[in-house]
Amino acid sequence: MPTLHFLANPARFRRFCARVLPALSAATALAVVVGLYWGLVVAPPDYQQGDTVRIMFIHVPAATLAMGGYVLLAVLGASLLVWRHPLAALMARATAPVGATFTAVGLITGSLWGRPMWGTYWVWDARLTSFLLLFFLYLGHIALSRAYDDADRGDRAAAILALVGAINVPIIKFSVDWWNTLHQPASIMRLGGPSIDPSLLYPLLWMMATFALLFVLLVLLRTDTEIDRRRLEAAEVAA
Amino acid sequence: MATASLEVTDLACRRGGRRVFERLSFALGGGALLALTGPNGSGKTTLLRALAGLGRAEAGTIAWRHADIAWLGHLDGLKGDLTVFENIDVAERLRGAAPERARIDGALASFDLTALAARPVRTLSAGQRRRAALARVAASRANAWLLDEPFNALDAASQKSLRTVLARHLGEGGLAIAATHVPLDIAGGRTLELGT
Amino acid sequence: MTAFAALFQRDLRLVLRRPGDVAVVLAFFVVATTLFPLGIGPEANLLARIAGGVLWSAALFAALLSLDRLFAADHEDGALDLLLLAPGALELAVLAKCAAHWIVTGLPLAVLAPLLGAAFGLDGRSLGAVALTLLVGTPTLSLIGGLAAALTLGARKSGALLALLALPLCVPTLIFGAGAIEAVATGEGFTVHIAILAALALMAVATLPWAVAAALRQAGE
Numbered sequence: 188m189p190t191l192h193f194l195a196n197p198a199r200f201r202r203f204c205a206r207v208l209p210a211l212s213a214a215t216a217l218a219v220v221v222g223l224y225w226g227l228v229v230a231p232p233d234y235q236q237g238d239t240v241r242i243m244f245i246h247v248p249a250a251t252l253a254m255g256g257y258v259l260l261a262v263l264g265a266s267l268l269v270w271r272h273p274l275a276a277l278m279a280r281a282t283a284p285v286g287a288t289f290t291a292v293g294l295i296t297g298s299l300w301g302r303p304m305w306g307t308y309w310v311w312d313a314r315l316t317s318f319l320l321l322f323f324l325y326l327g328h329i330a331l332s333r334a335y336d337d338a339d340r341g342d343r344a345a346a347i348l349a350l351v352g353a354i355n356v357p358i359i360k361f362s363v364d365w366w367n368t369l370h371q372p373a374s375i376m377r378l379g380g381p382s383i384d385p386s387l388l389y390p391l392l393w394m395m396a397t398f399a400l401l402f403v404l405l406v407l408l409r410t411d412t413e414i415d416r417r418r419l420e421a422a423e424v425a426a
Numbered sequence: 427m428a429t430a431s432l433e434v435t436d437l438a439c440r441r442g443g444r445r446v447f448e449r450l451s452f453a454l455g456g457g458a459l460l461a462l463t464g465p466n467g468s469g470k471t472t473l474l475r476a477l478a479g480l481g482r483a484e485a486g487t488i489a490w491r492h493a494d495i496a497w498l499g500h501l502d503g504l505k506g507d508l509t510v511f512e513n514i515d516v517a518e519r520l521r522g523a524a525p526e527r528a529r530i531d532g533a534l535a536s537f538d539l540t541a542l543a544a545r546p547v548r549t550l551s552a553g554q555r556r557r558a559a560l561a562r563v564a565a566s567r568a569n570a571w572l573l574d575e576p577f578n579a580l581d582a583a584s585q586k587s588l589r590t591v592l593a594r595h596l597g598e599g600g601l602a603i604a605a606t607h608v609p610l611d612i613a614g615g616r617t618l619e620l621g622t
Numbered sequence: 623m624t625a626f627a628a629l630f631q632r633d634l635r636l637v638l639r640r641p642g643d644v645a646v647v648l649a650f651f652v653v654a655t656t657l658f659p660l661g662i663g664p665e666a667n668l669l670a671r672i673a674g675g676v677l678w679s680a681a682l683f684a685a686l687l688s689l690d691r692l693f694a695a696d697h698e699d700g701a702l703d704l705l706l707l708a709p710g711a712l713e714l715a716v717l718a719k720c721a722a723h724w725i726v727t728g729l730p731l732a733v734l735a736p737l738l739g740a741a742f743g744l745d746g747r748s749l750g751a752v753a754l755t756l757l758v759g760t761p762t763l764s765l766i767g768g769l770a771a772a773l774t775l776g777a778r779k780s781g782a783l784l785a786l787l788a789l790p791l792c793v794p795t796l797i798f799g800a801g802a803i804e805a806v807a808t809g810e811g812f813t814v815h816i817a818i819l820a821a822l823a824l825m826a827v828a829t830l831p832w833a834v835a836a837a838l839r840q841a842g843e
Binding site for chain 1: 787
Binding site: 475478479480481482495497499500501502503504505506507508512516517519520521522 | 623625628629632635636639640695698699700701703704705706707708709710842843
């Protein structure tokens with residue numbers, strides 16, 4: 188299994204992508220099909236919510252990966268600033284828009300789910316507010332990394348922002364415990380084990396893995412493109 | 427003051443996505459003067475900033491010993507709303523040194539600024555500001571001067587003052603590195619040409 | 623006099639020589655605050671209930687307005703290089719500059735806000751809460767704003783970008799600051815809110831100077 192260090196060389200990374208991406212795309216597509224069928228057709232409706240519970244199969248994975256994506260941004264930021272890992276900047280540029288999109292999906296699906304479940308599309312409780320802040324932090328990262336003519340400066344400034352903003356992720360996670368929120372408390376990652384029925388838990392876990400595959404796929408694809416873009420820019424400067 | 431020394435080995439720096447110089451090596455000791463010359467864009471400022479510790483080097487090493495660096499950049503580093511005297515005074519305090527009135531007065535006199543000492547810097551001409559910035563460097567007890575285009579905006583008389591002050595600094599055992607288009611004309615100075 | 627004190631004093635002296643800069647920010651605060659009753663209508667109950675949020679939001683925007691000059695002036699005249707080269711910890715220099723910024727921004731806002739709060743119909747206890755929450759909360763705004771200012775030094779559209787970066791990070795302070803005032807109005811007591819504001823301020827002081835210093839070093843490269 189190639190280590191991060193092994194992949195640090197951009198050329199090696201590209202060869203890795205060329206080998207891995209086709210299989211990964213196929214696996215992701217398959218996982219999506221299976222997951223959607225399982226969640227939308229096979230899984231039983233909730234005794235209280237009926238069929239609307241199926242939004243959970245999109246909303247929960249999207250929100251989880253949105254948070255994980257920002258943690259990845261922070262790790263990449265540290266890699267860039269501390270260890271000068273050459274790919275960290277490019278991968279961060281690739282990750283931020285993907286994470287922002289997953290956050291947007293989480294916000295929209297959550298809003299659509301909230302209407303039938305709570306009677307409102309939005310409420311300013313701790314969980315929703317901090318998750319909305321996550322979206323703004325992603326936008327800030329995207330804007331900041333592209334705000335400088337010197338791309339290197341933008342990448343390093345965005346890395347600092349990623350590290351400072353990472354504090355928001357534990358706040359989102361524990362907001363439902365620390366405050367009285369309308370959003371429900373944790374049902375999977377809690378002491379005492381998951382509180383969802385297995386017939387809904389297993390498709391949910393499958394969709395979590397699917398979204399994770401999708402996230403990785405998108406990040407790898409975009410990083411590959413970023414390498415291309417940087418090389419193009421370098422060629423233009425030299426010409 | 428203790429004597430500073432500098433040893434640079436295989437230095438390479440990057441600016442704007444390309445390497446401006448590489449495999450640069452030289453050594454300087456007390457009393458040494460190094461002029462950096464070369465066309466625009468050859469990396470004189472990049473080298474000076476790297477030596478000062480303001481910029482990062484891509485490869486190689488910069489080894490200072492016993493160095494207390496005074497910096498004069500392309501910009502004057504003066505606050506426009508403070509007077510000339512206040513600027514030099516606070517610059518000393520920010521370096522962690524206690525300002526010595528006599529030294530400051532002497533530096534101001536060297537650059538013919540005594541009459542302007544109480545004027546806010548924003549009311550001065552470009553040449554007068556450059557002299558004020560040079561006075562700031564001269565008033566410090568730094569033993570290593572890094573100067574980026576010190577002759578900028580100076581008239582003939584002021585250039586003469588700068589040469590005098592530089593020579594005195596070198597005579598006291600200090601070292602100086604200056605990026606310059608204007609020839610330094612000081613005995614014993616070496617030149618390093620970049621961009622060739 | 624230590625380098626910290628010298629920098630603090632220098633920045634204060636610079637601001638006091640241009641009192642117009644401070645006055646403009648405070649004038650903005652007054653104008654922005656008075657827009658709300660004009661826009662929403664003079665219904666006394668409604669105004670008293672939104673006063674906390676309005677005062678805090680306006681204070682936040684006013685503080686943001688003054689931030690882009692915090693490091694930009696030093697960046698433009700070359701004084702930032704001298705700060706980067708100074709022997710002491712850059713983090714202390716950052717604290718000195720943010721402290722000076724707070725003295726001429728946060729502190730006057732904390733004094734001015736209760737006067738405006740009276741115009742919103744807040745009672746005495748609430749006015750005290752306004753002053754106290756702003757006093758405890760605005761240092762955090764100066765530090766977060768300082769980080770945003772340092773990160774956007776020399777960037778394109780730096781003014782808007784600064785706001786985009788700073789505002790989300792300031793939201794917790796805003797929530798607890800405005801929440802404290804509302805808690806006093808409903809009789810609940812605001813000790814928890816003040817405690818959290820103080821904790822946020824301490825966390826900011828303990829962690830942000832390092833981030834700001836890192837950002838300033840990047841600007842110097």
